[in-house]
Amino acid sequence: MLVGIPLEESRSNVTKPKDCADEMAAHLAAVAESRSKTSFAKVFGYFAPRLRSYALKQMGNEALAMELVQDTMSNVWQKAHLFNAEKGSPSTWIFTIARNIRFDMLRKLQNRKEDVCSDDLWPVLCEQTPDANEVSLDEQITLEQVGQLFDVLPDKQRAVIEAIYIDGKSQQEVADELCIPLGTVKSRTRLALQRLKDMLQDYD
């Protein structure tokens, strides 16, 4: 109460995450299904300031905090289809994404090699469920198709995709090995995946 602001009063004006969980879950579903920018803007408007408050405490630095907010919300936008309302609330899901990104950012800042990454520890953003170790026949066919389509990719994109998805290397490791910036690895990965996706849709 150093600045004389009555804490209870300021709190009472604030919507707690659980009060609007259903609303936010509906917006996430709209993002996943139709890429609704309006819905994403609602999710962003609600969570970005809250993430910033978390990020400032964790990173202690404005620039890093904003990077953490941006990376977290980018994942929410791109991977909204992974949110499962039956497994938890939007705020829990978004917190765990931020926690993962924070972990990887801090490891990187300490110049730690990526011997462990957050996906290993907390599979928040993995497509596979922990039990889905058996590859179904459908998936095998799809992987085979992807294998054929691989050859069509430009050499530089294929090298990055193979290193990451077949050898299981991290993006940072690939950047180090190929002596290219991490951003380039990320953009090549994104372009290649987009291209594979387009080709798979044509294939169907």
Add this chain to the structure above:
Amino acid sequence: MIKLHPTQAQLVEFAEGTLSPAMSLVVAAHCDMCQHCQEKLEVINTQLAESSLVYDVSEQELPGGYSEMLSRITSLPASHIDVPAQQHGIIELDGKTFKLPRALHRYVSKTGNWSHLVGKLWQAPVDLGDMGRANFIYMEKGGRVPEHTHKGNEITLVLDGEFSDGISHYDTGDFMIMTEDHVHAPESNASEGCLVFSIVDQPLHFTSGLARLLNPFSQLFF
């Protein structure tokens, strides 16, 4: 049946991301095997989300503007294809195969060759980079490690089978931390032997009989 779990405090630190990476790895692998701890983690995550994502009135105005960030993000494509990495998560020893918990899959490719230690004991080192060194240790039925204590902490997860160590009995999925205060002599009597994953942050120190002679070589067990 799993009897030994990480403590509530360890689970909270794990969920916060503040537990050490080596310890986090073993806790994550335990949680892959343990429904009980998965459920506890869900509750902890919910509580952490509520206490972490709070609205701070003084942060309402956004420097640099959030609208620019918002439009940058929404110009990104959705990522629907995530081809799962081809990590089978299986290690082999002498014709036997073991399916590892998900958190350890990445380390299959970082696991060295099995070497035969004293008695019926096998060990394969795992390179964890700056997190330290870990080992898969396999005890054949009747295998035992000479009585020893630890300089530092030994974090162990039982992956398959069971063993005893003079202090307690450990079953598949059990999670334990041995410190300098523990003197123990692990021994397996399970019919199929026992596989554990173990991270030691400093070498073992042997305390009994001829095994003391092993002390200079204790890096073998590290």
